[in-house]
Amino acid sequence: MTLSVAAGRVTYRVGRGAVSGVVALRAALLAVLLALAAFGLFVLSVATGDLALPLADVVPALVGGGDPATLFVVQELRLPRALVGLLVGVVFGLSGAVFQTMTRNPLAAPDMIGITAGAQVAVVGGIVLGWGAGRGTQALGLAGAFVAGIVVYLLSLGGGRGATGYRIILVGIGVSWACTSLTDYLLAKALPYQANQAIGWLFGSLAERGWHHVRPLALSAAVLVPVTVLLSRWLRTLQLGDTVAKGLGTPVGAVRFTLLIVGAGLAAFGTAAAGPILFVALVSPQIAQRLAGTPAPPLVGSALAGAVLVLAADLLSRYVLTDVGLPVGVVTGILGAPVLLWLLTRANRSGSGG
Amino acid sequence: MSTPARPPAGRRLPRQFAALAGIAAVLAALCLISIAVGARSMPLGHVLGALFDPGRAPEDELAIVRGLRIPRTALGLLAGASIGLAGALMQGLTRNPLADPGLLGVSAGASFGIVAAVALLHVSDFYGYVWFAIAGAVAASAVVYVLGGLGQGGATPVKLALAGVGVTFFLGSLTSAIVLSSQAALDRYRFWSAGSLAGQEAGTLWRVAPFLLVGIVVALSIAPALNSLALGDRMARALGRRVGLVRVTGALAVTLLAAASTAVTGPIVFVGLVVPHLVRLITGPDYRLLLPFTLVVSPVLLLAADILGRVVVRPGEMQVGVIVAFLGAPFFIALVRRRSVAEL
Numbered sequence: 001m002t003l004s005v006a007a008g009r010v011t012y013r014v015g016r017g018a019v020s021g022v023v024a025l026r027a028a029l030l031a032v033l034l035a036l037a038a039f040g041l042f043v044l045s046v047a048t049g050d051l052a053l054p055l056a057d058v059v060p061a062l063v064g065g066g067d068p069a070t071l072f073v074v075q076e077l078r079l080p081r082a083l084v085g086l087l088v089g090v091v092f093g094l095s096g097a098v099f100q101t102m103t104r105n106p107l108a109a110p111d112m113i114g115i116t117a118g119a120q121v122a123v124v125g126g127i128v129l130g131w132g133a134g135r136g137t138q139a140l141g142l143a144g145a146f147v148a149g150i151v152v153y154l155l156s157l158g159g160g161r162g163a164t165g166y167r168i169i170l171v172g173i174g175v176s177w178a179c180t181s182l183t184d185y186l187l188a189k190a191l192p193y194q195a196n197q198a199i200g201w202l203f204g205s206l207a208e209r210g211w212h213h214v215r216p217l218a219l220s221a222a223v224l225v226p227v228t229v230l231l232s233r234w235l236r237t238l239q240l241g242d243t244v245a246k247g248l249g250t251p252v253g254a255v256r257f258t259l260l261i262v263g264a265g266l267a268a269f270g271t272a273a274a275g276p277i278l279f280v281a282l283v284s285p286q287i288a289q290r291l292a293g294t295p296a297p298p299l300v301g302s303a304l305a306g307a308v309l310v311l312a313a314d315l316l317s318r319y320v321l322t323d324v325g326l327p328v329g330v331v332t333g334i335l336g337a338p339v340l341l342w343l344l345t346r347a348n349r350s351g352s353g354g
Numbered sequence: 355m356s357t358p359a360r361p362p363a364g365r366r367l368p369r370q371f372a373a374l375a376g377i378a379a380v381l382a383a384l385c386l387i388s389i390a391v392g393a394r395s396m397p398l399g400h401v402l403g404a405l406f407d408p409g410r411a412p413e414d415e416l417a418i419v420r421g422l423r424i425p426r427t428a429l430g431l432l433a434g435a436s437i438g439l440a441g442a443l444m445q446g447l448t449r450n451p452l453a454d455p456g457l458l459g460v461s462a463g464a465s466f467g468i469v470a471a472v473a474l475l476h477v478s479d480f481y482g483y484v485w486f487a488i489a490g491a492v493a494a495s496a497v498v499y500v501l502g503g504l505g506q507g508g509a510t511p512v513k514l515a516l517a518g519v520g521v522t523f524f525l526g527s528l529t530s531a532i533v534l535s536s537q538a539a540l541d542r543y544r545f546w547s548a549g550s551l552a553g554q555e556a557g558t559l560w561r562v563a564p565f566l567l568v569g570i571v572v573a574l575s576i577a578p579a580l581n582s583l584a585l586g587d588r589m590a591r592a593l594g595r596r597v598g599l600v601r602v603t604g605a606l607a608v609t610l611l612a613a614a615s616t617a618v619t620g621p622i623v624f625v626g627l628v629v630p631h632l633v634r635l636i637t638g639p640d641y642r643l644l645l646p647f648t649l650v651v652s653p654v655l656l657l658a659a660d661i662l663g664r665v666v667v668r669p670g671e672m673q674v675g676v677i678v679a680f681l682g683a684p685f686f687i688a689l690v691r692r693r694s695v696a697e698l
Contacts, residue, residue: 106512107452107519155687169451170631170690177624178683181676188676203530279523286516326531333527337520344517345504
């Protein structure tokens with residue numbers, strides 16, 4: 001294995017060049033730091049609560065050691081919530097990075113192009129029509145997001161040129177607004193207690209999450225995250241525009257279809273588990289891109305930035321703003337927006353500024 | 355995208371003007387229908403009578419037409435034109451098809467202004483809200499513009515768009531936080547945020563009309579500059595445009611238009627997002643045609659939706675915001691699919 005370092009990048013070759021690649025040092029360092037931050041917040045999230053646990057007890061309890069009382073609090077009460085927070089952040093961040101790179105538009109997150117809106121209309125419809133109890137909400141959110149993603153893809157096909165990124169955005173806007181207005185209509189039709197339940201879900205929350213929320217999310221993340229990372233090579237060529245990507249040998253149509261399904265799937269499972277925590281998918285890739293100094297959102301960095309954002313917002317909502325009782329979906333905006341704005345203002349080159 | 359089959363611009367213009375005149379005629383007809391239709395409908399003959407021969411019209415019809423229907427129709431006309439124009443400007447300034455009039459933080463600032471006025475300052479007079487909404491919108495867009503313009507390179511489209519999204523979500527979160535903890539603010543906010551033309555008096559219209567008219571004039575005046583901007587900042591500069599000045603003027607026009615109309619009608623964002631895309635299918639990317647067309651097409655959409663909202667659930671009403679998005683979206687998707695879209 002040979003390594004060479006130049007201009008902040010490490011080039012590695014294994015064997016006689018059969019496996020090789022380039023790692024940007026700054027992006028790698030950022031990923032490590034974000035991972036550490038996410039782990040720290042995760043442990044803190046498990047340790048803090050009505051019964052504060054010392055960190056020395058929490059870490060063994062995570063892997064099944066310690067006294068039964070601590071074990072119960074950690075494994076049954078706090079771990080599911082922290083895990084949902086972590087995983088939701090990861091899938092939203094990754095999903096945003098996929099859509100923003102694929103469409104070459106920093107505003108293209110699942111919240112903006114119809115996927116989240118599809119989940120919203122399905123869940124609110126379920127609540128208003130009376131099938132929204134318990135796990136039904138998860139299933140409906142999942143189905144709504146997937147159907148919306150597929151509808152966006154199918155509608156942006158045709159016209160002989162296939163689904164270009166631009167067309168996906170425009171069709172996504174249309175689908176998103178049709179769903180949103182339907183949600184508004186359903187909310188206006190709903191009985192007061194139904195409207196309260198629906199609005200509670202619409203803000204996105206990590207309260208009262210159990211293992212039945214964690215399992216589908218963890219399974220889907222275990223499949224979709226590696227698939228996304230494997231697709232990243234093609235994602236990077238797609239960033240250069242369709243013509244160049246085709247010239248470099250990327251099967252543009254197939255790749256775009258796979259990416260859309262994967263991105264929608266990530267957002268769908270996240271929304272099913274925690275509700276539409278808006279803004280995470282949009283802002284995490286942009287924060288990661290600016291911190292890493294890369295021309296496009298780094299996938300691993302975006303996922304970890306999402307996790308840090310959601311976990312930090314959850315901690316803040318539970319222990320700093322206790323008397324207000326804000327859902328996590330409100331706090332992510334208060335926490336994430338200033339970070340993005342601060343990064344924007346200290347951009348000293350037009351390249352890193354956008 | 356260039357389509358070589360098109361005739362040269364000189365022969366195309368008369369057709370464009372004919373189309374513009376046709377749409378304006380549709381708009382005039384919609385205005386009459388909007389005055390005629392409502393909880394108490396009246397035949398068009400009576401409407402014309404009340405409008406042009408008020409001496410002989412019955413007292414009650416005159417009261418309805420003058421007191422309710424004309425202010426509402428005029429508001430739809432002005433607000434529709436403003437919000438559409440603001441959307442077209444925003445898309446031109448940020449060169450982003452996802453840009454809507456709210457992207458500069460205007461809608462979020464207006465909502466925050468209203469909610470803060472109700473919850474923190476206990477304002478309950480309706481005219482009070484309008485000023486707080488305008489103040490919030492102006493402050494938010496100023497913050498967005500300053501933040502987006504810091505650092506080398508000035509207010510590039512991407513920085514502007516991202517700063518706008520950041521401020522929008524930040525204020526949106528604060529608004530939600532206040533709304534979740536104050537019942538009075540929630541009631542007022544829900545009424546406003548649905549987006550409606552109903553229940554406005556002529557006085558409100560007079561208060562916001564000057565803002566809107568100035569905004570429209572400023573917007574139309576920078577159309578040629580937007581064309582240069584579409585070629586990219588460097589090209590625009592090479593063509594002799596003062597890019598920074600164009601952006602500030604454009605942002606000012608968007609703020610005037612969107613702030614004043616949003617303050618009164620609530621966020622009817624969809625019109626501003628979609629109409630410019632629709633119009634681009636007719637006119638192509640030339641802002642000198644795009645802006646005037648947007649000016650007449652947007653109120654057509656808004657008034658048609660408002661009339662429909664008054665008819666479908668009689669004697670009640672459905673909010674215009676809901677109808678516009680629900681009916682407009684499929685139509686928009688169909689158009690996007692049928693024609694090759696002119697990219698920004």
